[in-house]
Amino acid sequence: MWFIISMIYMTTAGAPEILVYKTIYKDKISCQRVYQDKPQPLINELSKIKPQAKRMSFKCVDRQTLIELKRQNKIKNL
Numbered sequence: 001m002w003f004i005i006s007m008i009y010m011t012t013a014g015a016p017e018i019l020v021y022k023t024i025y026k027d028k029i030s031c032q033r034v035y036q037d038k039p040q041p042l043i044n045e046l047s048k049i050k051p052q053a054k055r056m057s058f059k060c061v062d063r064q065t066l067i068e069l070k071r072q073n074k075i076k077n078l
Contacts, residue, residue, distance in 0.1 A: 002031040031060035
């Protein structure tokens with residue numbers, strides 16, 4: 001299982017806020033295609049949620065990585 005996370009930087013320096021999209025993908029390639037082929041819907045959605053964001057990026061992570069991020073309290077929204 002793979003998930004898209006977005007890293008949103010509210011300032012030019014500092015740690016990003018990490019948001020997780022709830023859609024589950026079967027493999028890394030199909031996950032990456034979502035934001036590589038059509039990133040604009042994701043960008044639009046994040047711009048509505050965090051209009052003051054300075055920068056944002058997307059990444060696919062597996063279930064274990066997601067659990068670890070959650071355990072470390074790095075995920076702002078799940």
